[in-house]
Amino acid sequence: MMKALKKHLLANLILAIVISRPLPLPAQELPQLKGWNVYNRLQVACEYDDNVLESVKRPVDSQSLRLLYDAKSRVKLRRFTVQLGYHGGCQLYDQVKAEHKLINDIDASVCLRVSHWLQMGVQGWARLKIFLNRENDYAYGRWQAFMLADGPGDVLIKTGYCEELLDYARTDFYSFYSPGFFLQLQRRVGPHITLLPQFSYSSVQFQRYAFRGSDDSYSFWPTSYRQRDDCLALGLGAEAVWPTLLINLGYRYEMDESNSYGYSYHRHVVTLSFVKSLGEFYIRGHSAIQVKRYHDNLLPFYPLQLDTEREESNFIVLDVSRDLCSFMGLVLRAAWYKNESPWASLYYEKRLVSLGAEFRF
Numbered sequence: 001m002m003k004a005l006k007k008h009l010l011a012n013l014i015l016a017i018v019i020s021r022p023l024p025l026p027a028q029e030l031p032q033l034k035g036w037n038v039y040n041r042l043q044v045a046c047e048y049d050d051n052v053l054e055s056v057k058r059p060v061d062s063q064s065l066r067l068l069y070d071a072k073s074r075v076k077l078r079r080f081t082v083q084l085g086y087h088g089g090c091q092l093y094d095q096v097k098a099e100h101k102l103i104n105d106i107d108a109s110v111c112l113r114v115s116h117w118l119q120m121g122v123q124g125w126a127r128l129k130i131f132l133n134r135e136n137d138y139a140y141g142r143w144q145a146f147m148l149a150d151g152p153g154d155v156l157i158k159t160g161y162c163e164e165l166l167d168y169a170r171t172d173f174y175s176f177y178s179p180g181f182f183l184q185l186q187r188r189v190g191p192h193i194t195l196l197p198q199f200s201y202s203s204v205q206f207q208r209y210a211f212r213g214s215d216d217s218y219s220f221w222p223t224s225y226r227q228r229d230d231c232l233a234l235g236l237g238a239e240a241v242w243p244t245l246l247i248n249l250g251y252r253y254e255m256d257e258s259n260s261y262g263y264s265y266h267r268h269v270v271t272l273s274f275v276k277s278l279g280e281f282y283i284r285g286h287s288a289i290q291v292k293r294y295h296d297n298l299l300p301f302y303p304l305q306l307d308t309e310r311e312e313s314n315f316i317v318l319d320v321s322r323d324l325c326s327f328m329g330l331v332l333r334a335a336w337y338k339n340e341s342p343w344a345s346l347y348y349e350k351r352l353v354s355l356g357a358e359f360r361f
Helices: 002-018
Strands: 036-049 062-077 080-093 101-113 118-131 138-150 155-168 176-188 193-213 220-242 245-258 265-278 281-294 314-325 328-340 347-360
Touching (some): 036 328
Antiparallel strands (some): 036 062, 062 080, 101 118, 118 138, 138 155, 155 176, 176 193, 220 245, 245 265, 281 314, 314 328
């Protein structure tokens, strides 16, 4: 029954992508639909992955076909701004059939301008990931209520309350609920540079039971209470903008204090991204470096999570794109990853190369 449902969803997704018809509109223009600004993007790509299963010791390579469809819309209604989005796709592998998957993302936001210095709103994002040949399907959602205000000294302040939820279909061991709050500041310090300090706290409440360490700290045993992780993050970002270049640089410190033995850690993360216009080409880059340390003598016995793609520790991604006409372009991507595997403190490496065509309508 589940396999039949998955095949039905795949067939409908491919059919919806195939019947989409690109319209010859300039990339910067958006068709009007009763006040809505609508933008659609379809990408078809062939990709080579030298470690499809994210294995630490025995990598398996494969080619794959990747189909992606994006739809974004936005409308202003007096003091309200409404935005809706959908991102869906499928990836089919030549050699590793177990990795065939579908991804469906939706997002929405509503923002109210209360006064010239204050805005309030709600944002939400959800993902449904379905594996066609194995039972690792999951649903993830996040929403936040926020306030955006002009502060003293030309500081823009954004703060609010947020919640996250992860639910695996096969098991509740990795499912959790996480409430939290956040604070972000933004201030321009020159004609081109903006600083963005941020702070966040969340309480990750797992459905699984916690573990306690033995007296000698060389073994652990299950308890009668649920695992709870208190997560604190402090960061500072900088954004620099010139006519043909955009650069984002950031540093983030994260601390996770868990009541389950082996799960507490802290890490330092540095990120760098840029967009550069070079003649008829656009070059985009995104990278991160992470240093992570666990606090206890023993690492978790069970895998940290089922879907390895949810963790990106160290990576470099480079895109080169060029428009062939007003509604079509080519995209070449090369990427390198060294991510933490499902087994704590063990890392795998993988390299990706893809070439695709992008249609905008």
